[in-house]
Amino acid sequence: MKNVAIIMGGYSSEYQISIKSGNVVYKSLDRSKYHPYRVHILKEKWVMVDDDENEYPVNRHDFSVDHDGHKVTFDVVFNAIHGTPGEDGLIQAYLELLGIPQTSCGFYQAGLTFNKRDLLSVLKPYGIKTAVSHYINQGDVIDIESILDKVGLPCFVKPNKSGSSFGISKVKEQEEFMPAIEKAFKEDSEILIESFLDGTEVSVGVINYKGEVKVLPITEIVSENEFFDYEAKYLGQSQEITPARIDDDMSAKVAEIAKKVYQILKMDGFSRSEYIIVNGEPHLLEVNTVPGLTEESILPQQAREAGITLPELFDNAIQLALRNK
Template sequence: MKTKIALITGGYTAESEVSFKSSAFVYTQLDKSLYEVYEIAIMPEQWYYVNDAGIKFEINKQDFSLMMDGHVVKFDIAFIVLHGSPGEDGRLQGYFDMIGLPYTSCDALTSALTMNKGYTKAVLAGISDLYLADSVLLFASDRDSASQQVQDRLSLPFFVKPNAGGSSIGMTKVKAVSDLDEAIAKAYDAAHTGQQVLVEEFIEGREFSRGIFKNSKGELVVLPASEVITTREFFDFEAKYIPGLTDEITPADITDEQNDRSERIIKDVYRKLNCRGMVRVDFFLQSETDKFYFIEINTTPGQTEQSFIPQQVRAHGMSETEFYTEILEGALLVAKTNG
C-alpha cells in the first residue's frame, strides 16, 4: 500500500508564487511507485486540493483530511514545500504536531526561531570558526529612534532587512546614511514580517549556499556548496528569480580546507538549532580574512529545478527522486521512533 503524501504549497505571503513552482517540481520527482501524492494548497482564503479534472476539494482542518468522491483521504506525512508563513515559521508545524501528522521539515520551535534572523544569530554564537556580522535588532517600539541606533553602533555599509521573512523581500544595501531611513521603513513595512528589522554591517567577500540533510539512516549529509555571483548590488529578490542576473556555480570552486571547514560548521549549525530534514545555510567567505560569516538558514529551501538544493543534489551524484525519498523516509523513521 502506497504512503499518502500531502505535498504542502502556497502560503500567506508573496513567496507563495515560489512555493507553487517548488511543489510543481517536487511532484514530478516523487517516486509514484512508493507514494500517492496530493498537492495541498494552504492559502488565506482556503486550504484545498484540485484533482486532475480541475475540481477543488476543501481540507477539513479538524484533522487535515480530504473528503473526495465519497471517501475520506487521510495522509501519512506532510512534505512541506511552503516558503514563508505559515509553512516556514512554525505555525503549520505546531498544527501538525497537535493533530499528530508527521512532516518533513524542522519542528515548530526550530522553524519559529530560525525565521527570526536576530534570535538565530544569538543561538549560533560560539560555534568554532563561524563568524557573525555586527548587527542591531530593531523592534516596533524602536522605529522612531532606529536610524540613530544604527548609526551609533554600526559602520557603513549596512544590510537592512526584515528580521522575519525570506526571498530578500524588503532588503536594502545602504551605502550612505541619507538612504538609511528609507531602507528601515521598507523593512518595517514588508508584509507578514513582524515589524522587526535587522541591520548588519556589510561583509565583503564571496557568497555561498550549502544544503544539509539527515538521510533515512539518521546520518548528516552536507551537499556540495554553490557560489552566488550576481550582477546586482546583492543577491536580492530579482537576482534570485530573474534569469540571467546571477551565476550559480555548483560545485563551488573552493579549496579542500574551505570545503572541510564549511562542512563542519554547517553540521554544527544543524545540530545547535536542532534541525530536521533538509535545510540550507548561506554564508560569506570574507575576502581579507578567509573567515566564514553566517548570513541565514533556510528551513524550507526552494525546490525548483534551478534552486540550490536540486543543483547540489545532482552535483552530489543523486537524483532528485532518490533525494526526496531519503527526506520522506527519514521523516517517517523519526515519527516511528518518537511514537
C-alpha cells in the same frame, strides 16, 4: 501505498515560488510507492487541487479531504511552503498535534531559524561568526547616527522574518537609511540591520540523508545585482557555481561549520544556510529550513552534484519523516 500531502503556497510574498517547488515534488514522486496530493494552503482557503485544477476543501479538524465521496487522510506531509506558516513553525506544530509526520524540521527549530535575530543569538556562544548587527522594533526611537556608527556603511536593512530577500535594502548613504527602514517594515514589525560583509558568498545544503547528516557540495553565489536579491535568486540575475570556486581547505571549513550549525540546532530534513567568507572566516547570514525545490533551485543543484536525483532526495525526506513517527 502511502498518501502524501504536498503542502505549498503559504501566507507570505513567497507563495508563488512555493507552489513551483510543490509542483516539482508532485511530479517527481515515485507513483509505485506514493499517492501524492497537492494541497494549497493559502490565507483565504486550504484546498486539495487535482490534476484538472478542481479544488476540494481541507477539513482543518483532522487535515483530511472529502474527495468524490471518499475521505482522504494522509500518512505523511511533504512541506514545500516557504515563509509563513510552513517555515516559521506554525504548520509543524499543527501537524504534530494531529500526529501527522512531516518532512521539515520541528516547530521550535523552524520558529528559531525563521527569526534571524534569535537564531544569531543562539549560535554566537558556539563561536559561529556573524555580521555586526543592530535590531529595531516598530515604534522604537531610531537614532540613525549611533546605529550607523555601530554597523558602518554600506549596511543591510532586512525584515527579521521574511524570505526570498523581500524587503531587503543595501544602504550606501545615510539618506537612504530611513526609506530602507520603511521598506523593511512593510514585511515585518522587527528589523535587523547588519554590517556589509565583503567576501565570497556561498550557500550550503545540509540534509539528513539515509539517517546521517550530509553536507552537499557548496554553491558560490555571484550576483549581478548589489546583493543576492529576489531578481538574482529567481530571475536569473546571478551565477550559481556548484561546486564553489574555493580551495579544499576552505570548503572543508565551511562544511564543518554548516554541519555544526545543523547539529547545534538539532535540525531534521532539509536546510540551506548562507555564508560570506571574509578574511578566511565564514560568517553566517541565515538558515532556510524549506529551501526552494525547483530544478533550478540551489539545493537540488547541490544534490545533483552529489549524485542524488530529485526523486531520491524527496523519497529520502518522506522515508525519514515516516521513520521519525
